[in-house]
Amino acid sequence: MALVLNEEQQMLKESAQGFLNEFAPVAELRNQRDAGSETGYADNLWGQMAEMGWAAILVPEAYGGLEFGHVGMGQIIEQTGRTLTASPLFATAVLGVTAINNAGNEAQKAQLLAAIAAGELTTALAVDETAHHAPAQISTRASLGDGGYSISGSKCFVVDGGTADRLIVAARTSGLAGEMQGISLFLVDRTASGVSVERTQMVDGRNYANIQFDNVLVPATDLLGEEGNGYAALSATLDAGNVYLAAELLGIAQESFDRTLQYLKERKQFGVLIGSFQALQHRAAHWWSEVELCKSVVLKALQAMDANDRQAPALASIAKAKLSEVAELATNEAIQMHGGIGMTDEYEIGFFIKRARPAQTLFGDSSYHTDRFAQLSGF
Amino acid sequence: MSDLQAFRQETRDWLEDNCPQSMRSPSAGEDMCWGGRNFEFSSEDQKLWMERMGAKGWTAPDWPTEYGGGGLDRAQHKILKEEMARINARSPLSSFGIWMIGPALLKFGSEALKQQHLPPIVRGEVRWCQGYSEPGAGSDLAGLQSKAEDMGDHFIANGQKVWTSYGDKADWMFCLLRTDPDAKKQSGISLALFDMETPGVTPKPIKLISGSSPFCETFLDNVRVEKDQIVGEVNQGWTIAKYLLTHEREMIGGMGMAATGADSLGQTAVKALGMTEGRLNNPILRAEVAKWEIDGACFALTAERVTDEIKSGHGVGATSAMLKYYGTELNKRRFETLLKVNGSRAMLWDGEASKGGWLPRTWLRTKGNSIEGGTSEVQLNIIAKNILGLG
Numbered sequence: 206m207a208l209v210l211n212e213e214q215q216m217l218k219e220s221a222q223g224f225l226n227e228f229a230p231v232a233e234l235r236n237q238r239d240a241g242s243e244t245g246y247a248d249n250l251w252g253q254m255a256e257m258g259w260a261a262i263l264v265p266e267a268y269g270g271l272e273f274g275h276v277g278m279g280q281i282i283e284q285t286g287r288t289l290t291a292s293p294l295f296a297t298a299v300l301g302v303t304a305i306n307n308a309g310n311e312a313q314k315a316q317l318l319a320a321i322a323a324g325e326l327t328t329a330l331a332v333d334e335t336a337h338h339a340p341a342q343i344s345t346r347a348s349l350g351d352g353g354y355s356i357s358g359s360k361c362f363v364v365d366g367g368t369a370d371r372l373i374v375a376a377r378t379s380g381l382a383g384e385m386q387g388i389s390l391f392l393v394d395r396t397a398s399g400v401s402v403e404r405t406q407m408v409d410g411r412n413y414a415n416i417q418f419d420n421v422l423v424p425a426t427d428l429l430g431e432e433g434n435g436y437a438a439l440s441a442t443l444d445a446g447n448v449y450l451a452a453e454l455l456g457i458a459q460e461s462f463d464r465t466l467q468y469l470k471e472r473k474q475f476g477v478l479i480g481s482f483q484a485l486q487h488r489a490a491h492w493w494s495e496v497e498l499c500k501s502v503v504l505k506a507l508q509a510m511d512a513n514d515r516q517a518p519a520l521a522s523i524a525k526a527k528l529s530e531v532a533e534l535a536t537n538e539a540i541q542m543h544g545g546i547g548m549t550d551e552y553e554i555g556f557f558i559k560r561a562r563p564a565q566t567l568f569g570d571s572s573y574h575t576d577r578f579a580q581l582s583g584f
Numbered sequence: 585m586s587d588l589q590a591f592r593q594e595t596r597d598w599l600e601d602n603c604p605q606s607m608r609s610p611s612a613g614e615d616m617c618w619g620g621r622n623f624e625f626s627s628e629d630q631k632l633w634m635e636r637m638g639a640k641g642w643t644a645p646d647w648p649t650e651y652g653g654g655g656l657d658r659a660q661h662k663i664l665k666e667e668m669a670r671i672n673a674r675s676p677l678s679s680f681g682i683w684m685i686g687p688a689l690l691k692f693g694s695e696a697l698k699q700q701h702l703p704p705i706v707r708g709e710v711r712w713c714q715g716y717s718e719p720g721a722g723s724d725l726a727g728l729q730s731k732a733e734d735m736g737d738h739f740i741a742n743g744q745k746v747w748t749s750y751g752d753k754a755d756w757m758f759c760l761l762r763t764d765p766d767a768k769k770q771s772g773i774s775l776a777l778f779d780m781e782t783p784g785v786t787p788k789p790i791k792l793i794s795g796s797s798p799f800c801e802t803f804l805d806n807v808r809v810e811k812d813q814i815v816g817e818v819n820q821g822w823t824i825a826k827y828l829l830t831h832e833r834e835m836i837g838g839m840g841m842a843a844t845g846a847d848s849l850g851q852t853a854v855k856a857l858g859m860t861e862g863r864l865n866n867p868i869l870r871a872e873v874a875k876w877e878i879d880g881a882c883f884a885l886t887a888e889r890v891t892d893e894i895k896s897g898h899g900v901g902a903t904s905a906m907l908k909y910y911g912t913e914l915n916k917r918r919f920e921t922l923l924k925v926n927g928s929r930a931m932l933w934d935g936e937a938s939k940g941g942w943l944p945r946t947w948l949r950t951k952g953n954s955i956e957g958g959t960s961e962v963q964l965n966i967i968a969k970n971i972l973g974l975g
């Protein structure tokens with residue numbers, strides 16, 4: 206498949222850009238942060254997004270969705286990187302839909318996917334139990350007894366964990382931490398008895414939570430997929446998550462570049478524009494080149510998911526590793542080239558580095574994905 | 585059966601009948617076919633393969649048939665490449681004629697020049713070299729001083745060229761000469777063609793740090809250049825030169841990534857270092873190899889995307905300057921990693937075991953990748969100025 210957007214995908218990208226610039230620009234992130242917002246986004250934002258069909262993009266038509274594909278959704282998420290927009294798009298419309306669609310039975314899909322598509326249900330994916338992503342290192346246990354499963358354990362840095370209606374929890378029904386076999390996925394109400402949620406204050410101002418499960422009773426009908434065999438669906442969901450985080454980081458790398466380039470053309474020192482200095486020109490040109498590589502790999506990884514390409518997992522790791530490196534370069538260079546004003550809270554450029562790092566870290570940073578890529582490549 | 589399917593079948597059959605068995609494997613190291621009047625073929629098969637492909641026009645598949653080319657459209661050209669790859673067919677001909685002066689002639693040349701020069705290029709009968717750089721004009725190419733004086737019915741050229749690739753083996757040169765000494769730098773330059781056997785043309789090989797001599801310095805001493813051998817208008821050669829430089833950048837950028845044989849860097853590292861519990865034995869090198877492969881994959885995808893964008897008319901996309909800059913830097917990095925992966929073995933300069941010191945010599949050769957065809961710094965200047973608008 207050609208590495209270009211088709212007309213519909215291009216239109217979606219442009220309309221997402223228009224919408225986000227108008228209703229959820231970077232200034233809105235500041236408002237939410239300063240107001241101590243619980244969700245990290247304006248109250249009506251998710252409703253507006255759902256109305257435009259964004260919640261339904263990855264949902265199959267059979268379950269009331271648009272089935273528009275990953276390349277399309279990727280364009281929206283990339284734009285949210287440019288505007289640093291928080292919303293349930295990632296945790297619900299990407300992770301929730303992918304997990305349920307991969308692992309769920311007909312009844313679960315019919316009910317949950319339709320509700321997500323309509324903007325009536327939000328989800329959060331609870332996987333990691335330490336500060337370092339390690340999806341097989343799951344100790345949270347679920348044991349089958351009378352009336353269903355009882356879940357005990359803890360999860361941390363769960364995106365939207367403080368606000369989502371339902372949690373998708375990876376727990377161990379057998380085996381030991383570190384084993385892929387024995388992991389099962391469960392749907393758990395955030396407000397169920399025994400669930401305690403503690404919102405964490407994070408550098409990007411977004412809504413994450415540490416969650417304790419203390420003998421939480423879950424009916425057997427809320428087991429998502431086969432008992433003990435949840436790792437494949439979890440892994441595919443994490444791959445999707447990483448590709449979308451890469452898409453968001455692409456938006457961040459591009460926007461911080463565009464803003465910095467503009468600054469190089471405005472700021473004068475020694476009586477000339479600082480963009481006339483070769484020391485900065487070469488760094489800008491290198492940065493631009495790196496972003497060009499990023500555009501290619503993100504698009505390819507999105508296309509690979511749409512095509513169910515067997516290279517999709519490797520491409521997810523390539524994309525996440527590359528984008529993490531380049532986002533680091535981009536946000537560091539952005540501040541350095543802005544000089545002192547880049548260090549101020551008043552100026553927006555500093556918001557990009559504060560969102561980039563958590564997005565890089567979530568679901569594995571560049572070291573994690575470089576290692577995983579090597580493993581998948583047989584070395 | 586669609587036309588394309590029929591074309592694929594015909595192509596497959598023809599290749600099956602005409603590609604000698606010994607030409608169905610990657611060419612080892614320097615064993616490339618360059619053609620030309622004085623070329624020594626490494627085998628009868630190599631000659632046969634070049635001649636058969638040349639007669640069919642498939643050494644230049646997308647050139648018009650009226651000039652000896654294959655006349656293939658984009659889809660057919662792709663099929664030809666796929667079918668050649670299917671049987672591991674080698675490139676029948678490596679040629680600066682096909683890569684560089686040919687496309688320039690197609691775009692800027694007179695009908696007579698096209699008729700004269702293109703068919704022999706396609707057939708591999710004439711080997712070309714490029715006379716661009718001079719001792720005082722490297723990155724600052726437009727500062728070239730070699731001149732051609734108008735003698736009425738012909739020009740007389742004097743000066744010195746340097747870094748003439750295979751100048752001692754080539755039959756003809758395309759050469760930038762100053763035809764108007766009073767004009768401002770870029771104006772006053774013409775692109776001239778002449779036979780290397782013309783009296784006064786003296787190529788002398790330059791030995792490189794790699795030990796080989798792929799380049800020459802070429803002295804021009806009262807060389808007669810015919811007036812009908814100027815490409816385009818007199819004094820308007822800079823436009824064509826820039827076009828050719830773009831071509832050269834694409835070629836070097838792309839070539840850098842294609843030249844190390846069948847094994848990936850990761851596979852080479854596995855063979856050289858071994859593994860324990862599924863991981864390469866040296867964890868630091870493992871990370872270095874993986875990072876290179878990730879960047880290599882992203883670069884290859886970018887070359888693909890740029891091609892796709894041009895095809896679909898989506899604007900210019902990433903330019904040749906970026907591909908040249910990134911591709912050559914990446915290639916240098918690859919060889920640095922290959923040295924580490926192979927340890928002291930990589931230092932063997934000669935002998936059977938090291939295939940004549942292939943690795944250290946090739947490694948040293950890559951240092952020129954980011955110099956020739958415009959240095960990395962020049963590419964960054966081009967990106968900053970032309971794409972980013974930084975003055």
